[in-house]
Amino acid sequence: MPEAxxxxxxxxxxxxxxxxxxxxxxxxxxxxxxxxIIKNDCERQISILEGKLLNSSSKNIxxxxxxxxxxxxxxxxxxxxxxxxxxxxxxxxxSMYPENLTFDxxxxxxxx
Numbered sequence: 001m002p003e004a005x006x007x008x009x010x011x012x013x014x015x016x017x018x019x020x021x022x023x024x025x026x027x028x029x030x031x032x033x034x035x036x037i038i039k040n041d042c043e044r045q046i047s048i049l050e051g052k053l054l055n056s057s058s059k060n061i062x063x064x065x066x067x068x069x070x071x072x073x074x075x076x077x078x079x080x081x082x083x084x085x086x087x088x089x090x091x092x093x094x095s096m097y098p099e100n101l102t103f104d105x106x107x108x109x110x111x112x
Contacts, residue, residue: 007052010049011053014043014046015042018042021034077092080092
């Protein structure tokens, strides 16, 4: 079982322990101080597991390859724009300027 699945299962287990303890507290079968001890311990374990989960998932994502691809695409943008038809040019421009910009031939403005 991959690390991430193990951590997620353990997170679910600790969350369920808190839920069970809360139900026992509401039924009067668990003392308030015991509930706080269980809850604090589970929350501490959850924090630790969330950190481990974050670290394990960040190992799998190589930002270097993503950055290289983004820079490569950005460097090709002038060529793509020159070869693009009007619709593709609008798509390229709208990806850089997501606001509703209009151009009347002399100036551009924000369309409201």
